[in-house]
Amino acid sequence: SVKESGKNDYQFFNYNLDEKLSRKVELEKGLRKALANNEFTLRYQPQINIVTGKIIGVEALLRWKHPQLGNISPGEFIPIAEETGLIKSIGEWVLKTACKQNKAWQNSGLPPICMAVNVSKQQFHSEDFVDMVTQVLESTQLNPKYLELEITENSMYKIEHLIPTLNQLKDIGIKIAIDDFGTGYSSLSILNRLPIDNLKIDQNFIHNIVNNSNKAALTKTIINMGIDLNFNVTAEGVETYEQKLFLTENQCNIGQGYLFAHPLLPEKIKNILNKSNLSSYSKIE
Numbered sequence: 001s002v003k004e005s006g007k008n009d010y011q012f013f014n015y016n017l018d019e020k021l022s023r024k025v026e027l028e029k030g031l032r033k034a035l036a037n038n039e040f041t042l043r044y045q046p047q048i049n050i051v052t053g054k055i056i057g058v059e060a061l062l063r064w065k066h067p068q069l070g071n072i073s074p075g076e077f078i079p080i081a082e083e084t085g086l087i088k089s090i091g092e093w094v095l096k097t098a099c100k101q102n103k104a105w106q107n108s109g110l111p112p113i114c115m116a117v118n119v120s121k122q123q124f125h126s127e128d129f130v131d132m133v134t135q136v137l138e139s140t141q142l143n144p145k146y147l148e149l150e151i152t153e154n155s156m157y158k159i160e161h162l163i164p165t166l167n168q169l170k171d172i173g174i175k176i177a178i179d180d181f182g183t184g185y186s187s188l189s190i191l192n193r194l195p196i197d198n199l200k201i202d203q204n205f206i207h208n209i210v211n212n213s214n215k216a217a218l219t220k221t222i223i224n225m226g227i228d229l230n231f232n233v234t235a236e237g238v239e240t241y242e243q244k245l246f247l248t249e250n251q252c253n254i255g256q257g258y259l260f261a262h263p264l265l266p267e268k269i270k271n272i273l274n275k276s277n278l279s280s281y282s283k284i285e
Protein backbone atom coordinates (compact mmCIF):
# COMPACT_ATOMS: atom_id res chain seq x y z
CA SER A 1 0.00 0.00 0.00
CA VAL A 2 0.91 3.65 -0.28
CA LYS A 3 1.19 3.89 3.48
CA GLU A 4 3.53 0.95 3.70
CA SER A 5 5.78 2.13 0.92
CA GLY A 6 5.82 5.57 2.52
CA LYS A 7 6.96 3.98 5.72
CA ASN A 8 9.62 2.04 3.88
CA ASP A 9 10.87 5.20 2.19
CA TYR A 10 11.11 6.85 5.56
CA GLN A 11 13.08 3.98 7.01
CA PHE A 12 15.30 3.91 3.97
CA PHE A 13 15.93 7.63 4.36
CA ASN A 14 16.77 7.19 8.03
CA TYR A 15 19.08 4.34 7.27
CA ASN A 16 20.91 6.47 4.73
CA LEU A 17 21.32 9.30 7.18
CA ASP A 18 22.65 6.91 9.80
CA GLU A 19 25.05 5.45 7.33
CA LYS A 20 26.26 8.87 6.22
CA LEU A 21 26.72 9.95 9.81
CA SER A 22 28.62 6.84 10.83
CA ARG A 23 30.92 7.21 7.81
CA LYS A 24 31.55 10.80 8.79
CA VAL A 25 32.30 9.80 12.39
CA GLU A 26 34.59 7.07 11.07
CA LEU A 27 36.43 9.51 8.78
CA GLU A 28 36.77 12.06 11.57
CA LYS A 29 38.26 9.40 13.85
CA GLY A 30 40.60 8.36 11.05
CA LEU A 31 41.65 11.94 10.28
CA ARG A 32 42.78 12.43 13.86
CA LYS A 33 45.34 9.62 13.44
CA ALA A 34 46.18 10.10 9.77
CA LEU A 35 49.15 12.45 10.17
CA ALA A 36 50.85 10.31 12.82
CA ASN A 37 50.23 7.18 10.72
CA ASN A 38 51.72 8.73 7.56
CA GLU A 39 48.52 8.18 5.59
CA PHE A 40 48.77 11.42 3.58
CA THR A 41 50.61 11.89 0.32
CA LEU A 42 50.76 14.68 -2.25
CA ARG A 43 50.22 14.51 -5.98
CA TYR A 44 51.44 17.33 -8.20
CA GLN A 45 49.49 18.56 -11.23
CA PRO A 46 51.42 20.54 -13.87
CA GLN A 47 50.36 24.07 -14.83
CA ILE A 48 51.27 24.69 -18.43
CA ASN A 49 51.95 27.68 -20.63
CA ILE A 50 49.60 26.38 -23.30
CA VAL A 51 51.23 28.44 -26.04
CA THR A 52 54.81 27.22 -25.53
CA GLY A 53 53.99 23.90 -23.84
CA LYS A 54 56.36 24.72 -20.98
CA ILE A 55 55.54 23.67 -17.45
CA ILE A 56 55.53 26.76 -15.23
CA GLY A 57 54.35 25.25 -11.99
CA VAL A 58 52.56 22.45 -10.21
CA GLU A 59 49.64 22.37 -7.80
CA ALA A 60 50.00 20.16 -4.74
CA LEU A 61 46.88 18.04 -4.21
CA LEU A 62 46.37 16.10 -1.01
CA ARG A 63 45.60 12.36 -1.03
CA TRP A 64 44.47 10.27 1.93
CA LYS A 65 44.36 6.48 2.19
CA HIS A 66 42.28 5.34 5.13
CA PRO A 67 43.62 2.01 6.50
CA GLN A 68 40.19 0.29 6.20
CA LEU A 69 38.13 2.49 3.86
CA GLY A 70 40.84 3.06 1.23
CA ASN A 71 41.27 6.23 -0.79
CA ILE A 72 39.04 9.10 0.32
CA SER A 73 38.64 12.09 -1.99
CA PRO A 74 39.63 15.56 -0.75
CA GLY A 75 36.11 16.67 -1.64
CA GLU A 76 34.93 14.40 1.19
CA PHE A 77 37.63 14.71 3.85
CA ILE A 78 38.74 18.37 3.51
CA PRO A 79 35.35 19.69 4.74
CA ILE A 80 35.59 17.35 7.78
CA ALA A 81 39.15 18.51 8.45
CA GLU A 82 37.89 22.10 8.26
CA GLU A 83 34.94 21.53 10.59
CA THR A 84 37.08 19.81 13.21
CA GLY A 85 39.97 22.26 13.07
CA LEU A 86 42.30 19.45 11.98
CA ILE A 87 42.96 21.37 8.75
CA LYS A 88 45.44 23.51 10.68
CA SER A 89 47.92 20.69 11.33
CA ILE A 90 47.14 18.91 8.06
CA GLY A 91 47.58 22.16 6.10
CA GLU A 92 50.92 22.77 7.77
CA TRP A 93 52.05 19.28 6.77
CA VAL A 94 50.95 19.93 3.16
CA LEU A 95 52.82 23.22 3.00
CA LYS A 96 55.99 21.78 4.53
CA THR A 97 55.95 18.71 2.27
CA ALA A 98 55.27 20.74 -0.88
CA CYS A 99 57.97 23.35 -0.16
CA LYS A 100 60.49 20.64 0.72
CA GLN A 101 59.69 18.82 -2.53
CA ASN A 102 60.08 21.95 -4.63
CA LYS A 103 63.42 22.74 -2.99
CA ALA A 104 64.57 19.14 -3.60
CA TRP A 105 63.76 19.43 -7.34
CA GLN A 106 65.73 22.68 -7.49
CA ASN A 107 68.65 21.17 -5.57
CA SER A 108 68.86 18.34 -8.09
CA GLY A 109 69.42 20.89 -10.84
CA LEU A 110 65.97 20.97 -12.44
CA PRO A 111 64.62 24.26 -13.81
CA PRO A 112 62.80 26.06 -10.96
CA ILE A 113 59.00 26.07 -11.02
CA CYS A 114 56.31 27.52 -8.80
CA MET A 115 54.59 25.32 -6.21
CA ALA A 116 50.91 26.11 -5.68
CA VAL A 117 49.38 25.04 -2.36
CA ASN A 118 45.68 25.13 -1.46
CA VAL A 119 44.88 26.93 1.77
CA SER A 120 41.53 26.65 3.55
CA LYS A 121 39.74 29.71 4.83
CA GLN A 122 40.22 28.51 8.43
CA GLN A 123 43.98 28.66 7.87
CA PHE A 124 43.99 32.07 6.18
CA HIS A 125 41.84 33.55 8.91
CA SER A 126 43.90 32.09 11.79
CA GLU A 127 46.13 34.40 13.83
CA ASP A 128 49.46 32.67 13.33
CA PHE A 129 49.12 31.78 9.64
CA VAL A 130 51.80 34.16 8.35
CA ASP A 131 54.21 33.05 11.10
CA MET A 132 53.63 29.41 10.20
CA VAL A 133 54.31 30.06 6.50
CA THR A 134 57.43 32.10 7.32
CA GLN A 135 58.73 29.28 9.47
CA VAL A 136 58.12 26.65 6.78
CA LEU A 137 59.99 28.75 4.20
CA GLU A 138 62.86 29.16 6.65
CA SER A 139 63.10 25.48 7.49
CA THR A 140 62.84 24.31 3.86
CA GLN A 141 64.98 27.15 2.45
CA LEU A 142 62.59 27.56 -0.49
CA ASN A 143 62.74 30.98 -2.15
CA PRO A 144 59.27 32.53 -1.50
CA LYS A 145 58.90 33.48 -5.15
CA TYR A 146 58.47 29.78 -5.94
CA LEU A 147 55.47 29.45 -3.64
CA GLU A 148 51.90 30.37 -4.57
CA LEU A 149 49.05 30.11 -2.07
CA GLU A 150 45.60 29.37 -3.48
CA ILE A 151 42.62 30.81 -1.69
CA THR A 152 39.12 30.07 -2.96
CA GLU A 153 36.91 32.95 -3.94
CA ASN A 154 34.45 31.78 -1.29
CA SER A 155 37.03 32.36 1.47
CA MET A 156 37.26 36.05 0.74
CA TYR A 157 35.07 37.33 3.51
CA LYS A 158 36.16 39.64 6.37
CA ILE A 159 38.11 41.54 3.76
CA GLU A 160 39.42 44.08 6.25
CA HIS A 161 41.26 41.24 8.02
CA LEU A 162 42.21 39.38 4.84
CA ILE A 163 43.89 42.27 3.01
CA PRO A 164 46.62 42.84 5.67
CA THR A 165 47.31 39.08 5.75
CA LEU A 166 47.62 38.93 1.97
CA ASN A 167 49.85 42.04 1.98
CA GLN A 168 52.15 40.43 4.57
CA LEU A 169 52.45 37.33 2.40
CA LYS A 170 53.13 39.51 -0.65
CA ASP A 171 55.84 41.40 1.28
CA ILE A 172 57.58 38.09 1.94
CA GLY A 173 57.52 37.48 -1.82
CA ILE A 174 54.86 34.77 -1.93
CA LYS A 175 52.35 34.71 -4.78
CA ILE A 176 48.60 34.61 -4.28
CA ALA A 177 46.02 32.91 -6.50
CA ILE A 178 42.25 33.03 -6.31
CA ASP A 179 40.96 29.50 -6.82
CA ASP A 180 37.60 28.43 -8.28
CA PHE A 181 36.99 31.94 -9.56
CA GLY A 182 33.49 32.57 -10.85
CA THR A 183 31.74 30.40 -8.27
CA GLY A 184 31.65 32.99 -5.49
CA TYR A 185 30.26 36.45 -5.09
CA SER A 186 33.29 38.72 -5.03
CA SER A 187 32.68 42.07 -6.62
CA LEU A 188 35.06 43.66 -9.08
CA SER A 189 35.86 46.43 -6.60
CA ILE A 190 37.12 43.84 -4.10
CA LEU A 191 39.31 42.14 -6.70
CA ASN A 192 40.87 45.48 -7.44
CA ARG A 193 41.86 45.93 -3.78
CA LEU A 194 43.41 42.49 -3.30
CA PRO A 195 47.12 41.88 -3.99
CA ILE A 196 46.47 39.00 -6.36
CA ASP A 197 48.86 37.41 -8.88
CA ASN A 198 46.72 34.73 -10.44
CA LEU A 199 43.05 34.19 -11.19
CA LYS A 200 42.10 30.53 -11.61
CA ILE A 201 38.89 30.17 -13.59
CA ASP A 202 36.71 27.41 -12.14
CA GLN A 203 36.50 24.17 -14.12
CA ASN A 204 32.76 24.47 -14.45
CA PHE A 205 33.27 27.34 -16.90
CA ILE A 206 35.98 25.57 -18.86
CA HIS A 207 33.96 22.34 -19.22
CA ASN A 208 31.17 24.30 -20.89
CA ILE A 209 32.92 26.90 -23.03
CA VAL A 210 32.57 24.98 -26.27
CA ASN A 211 28.85 24.12 -26.10
CA ASN A 212 27.39 26.84 -23.85
CA SER A 213 27.55 30.35 -25.27
CA ASN A 214 26.71 31.96 -21.91
CA LYS A 215 29.62 30.20 -20.23
CA ALA A 216 31.83 31.14 -23.16
CA ALA A 217 30.87 34.81 -22.87
CA LEU A 218 31.43 34.82 -19.11
CA THR A 219 34.79 33.11 -19.51
CA LYS A 220 35.89 35.73 -22.05
CA THR A 221 34.82 38.47 -19.65
CA ILE A 222 36.76 36.92 -16.76
CA ILE A 223 39.88 36.50 -18.92
CA ASN A 224 39.75 40.12 -20.12
CA MET A 225 39.14 41.43 -16.62
CA GLY A 226 42.09 39.42 -15.30
CA ILE A 227 44.35 40.72 -18.06
CA ASP A 228 43.22 44.32 -17.44
CA LEU A 229 43.99 43.97 -13.73
CA ASN A 230 47.45 42.54 -14.57
CA PHE A 231 46.77 39.08 -13.17
CA ASN A 232 47.87 35.80 -14.63
CA VAL A 233 44.79 33.93 -15.72
CA THR A 234 44.76 30.13 -15.38
CA ALA A 235 42.11 27.83 -16.79
CA GLU A 236 41.32 24.85 -14.53
CA GLY A 237 40.07 21.49 -15.74
CA VAL A 238 41.11 21.71 -19.40
CA GLU A 239 40.13 18.35 -20.86
CA THR A 240 39.82 18.78 -24.62
CA TYR A 241 41.73 20.24 -27.53
CA GLU A 242 38.71 22.44 -28.39
CA GLN A 243 38.80 23.99 -24.93
CA LYS A 244 42.52 24.65 -25.29
CA LEU A 245 41.91 26.32 -28.64
CA PHE A 246 39.21 28.58 -27.19
CA LEU A 247 41.61 29.61 -24.42
CA THR A 248 44.53 30.49 -26.67
CA GLU A 249 42.21 32.36 -29.06
CA ASN A 250 41.04 34.42 -26.09
CA GLN A 251 44.49 35.14 -24.64
CA CYS A 252 44.28 32.79 -21.65
CA ASN A 253 47.74 31.28 -21.77
CA ILE A 254 47.96 29.14 -18.66
CA GLY A 255 46.12 25.84 -18.34
CA GLN A 256 45.80 22.93 -15.98
CA GLY A 257 43.84 19.78 -16.67
CA TYR A 258 43.69 16.19 -17.80
CA LEU A 259 44.45 17.23 -21.41
CA PHE A 260 47.97 18.09 -20.27
CA ALA A 261 48.54 15.95 -17.18
CA HIS A 262 46.79 14.37 -14.22
CA PRO A 263 47.99 14.97 -10.66
CA LEU A 264 51.23 12.98 -10.63
CA LEU A 265 53.76 11.34 -8.34
CA PRO A 266 56.86 13.45 -7.67
CA GLU A 267 59.09 11.13 -9.74
CA LYS A 268 56.92 11.79 -12.81
CA ILE A 269 57.25 15.54 -12.35
CA LYS A 270 61.00 15.10 -12.19
CA ASN A 271 60.95 13.31 -15.56
CA ILE A 272 58.80 16.02 -17.14
CA LEU A 273 61.04 18.79 -15.81
CA ASN A 274 64.05 16.97 -17.20
CA LYS A 275 62.47 17.12 -20.64
CA SER A 276 61.38 20.67 -19.70
CA ASN A 277 58.65 20.70 -22.31
CA LEU A 278 55.12 19.33 -22.21
CA SER A 279 52.79 19.71 -25.14
CA SER A 280 49.15 18.68 -25.23
CA TYR A 281 50.08 16.01 -27.76
CA SER A 282 52.22 14.11 -25.30
CA LYS A 283 49.81 13.84 -22.44
CA ILE A 284 51.33 12.38 -19.30
CA GLU A 285 49.30 9.76 -17.43
Ligand code: C2E
Pocket (backbone or CB within 6 Å): 045, 060, 061, 062, 073, 074, 075, 078, 091, 094, 118, 119, 120, 150, 179, 180, 203, 236, 237, 238, 239, 256, 257, 258, 259, 263
Ligand atom coordinates in the same frame (compact mmCIF):
# COMPACT_ATOMS: atom_id res chain seq x y z
P1 C2E B 1 41.11 22.60 -6.56
O1 C2E B 1 42.13 23.28 -5.74
O2 C2E B 1 40.26 23.46 -7.43
O3 C2E B 1 41.92 21.51 -7.40
C1 C2E B 1 41.57 21.09 -8.69
C2 C2E B 1 40.82 19.77 -8.68
O4 C2E B 1 40.41 19.43 -10.00
C3 C2E B 1 41.64 18.58 -8.19
O5 C2E B 1 40.75 17.67 -7.57
C4 C2E B 1 42.15 17.99 -9.50
O6 C2E B 1 42.52 16.63 -9.40
C5 C2E B 1 40.94 18.18 -10.37
N1 C2E B 1 41.26 18.27 -11.81
C6 C2E B 1 42.40 18.67 -12.40
N2 C2E B 1 42.30 18.65 -13.75
C7 C2E B 1 41.04 18.22 -14.03
C8 C2E B 1 40.33 17.99 -15.27
O7 C2E B 1 40.82 18.19 -16.37
N3 C2E B 1 39.04 17.56 -15.14
C9 C2E B 1 38.45 17.33 -13.92
N4 C2E B 1 37.18 16.91 -13.92
N5 C2E B 1 39.10 17.55 -12.75
C10 C2E B 1 40.38 17.98 -12.80
P2 C2E B 1 41.09 16.98 -6.17
O8 C2E B 1 42.53 16.63 -6.11
O9 C2E B 1 40.08 15.91 -5.95
O10 C2E B 1 40.84 18.14 -5.11
C11 C2E B 1 39.57 18.70 -4.93
C12 C2E B 1 39.64 19.94 -4.07
O11 C2E B 1 40.05 19.62 -2.74
C13 C2E B 1 40.65 20.98 -4.56
O12 C2E B 1 40.11 21.74 -5.63
C14 C2E B 1 40.85 21.79 -3.30
O13 C2E B 1 39.81 22.70 -3.12
C15 C2E B 1 40.77 20.72 -2.22
N6 C2E B 1 42.13 20.32 -1.83
C16 C2E B 1 42.97 19.41 -2.38
N7 C2E B 1 44.14 19.36 -1.71
C17 C2E B 1 44.05 20.27 -0.72
C18 C2E B 1 44.95 20.71 0.33
O14 C2E B 1 46.11 20.29 0.46
N8 C2E B 1 44.46 21.67 1.19
C19 C2E B 1 43.20 22.19 1.07
N9 C2E B 1 42.82 23.12 1.96
N10 C2E B 1 42.36 21.82 0.10
C20 C2E B 1 42.77 20.87 -0.79
Ligand code: MG
Pocket (backbone or CB within 6 Å): 059, 118, 150, 179
Ligand atom coordinates in the same frame (compact mmCIF):
# COMPACT_ATOMS: atom_id res chain seq x y z
MG1 MG C 1 43.46 24.71 -6.10
Ligand code: MG
Pocket (backbone or CB within 6 Å): 179, 180, 200, 202, 203, 236
Ligand atom coordinates in the same frame (compact mmCIF):
# COMPACT_ATOMS: atom_id res chain seq x y z
MG1 MG D 1 39.93 25.09 -8.33
Ligand code: MG
Pocket (backbone or CB within 6 Å): 180
Ligand atom coordinates in the same frame (compact mmCIF):
# COMPACT_ATOMS: atom_id res chain seq x y z
MG1 MG E 1 37.82 23.31 -5.97
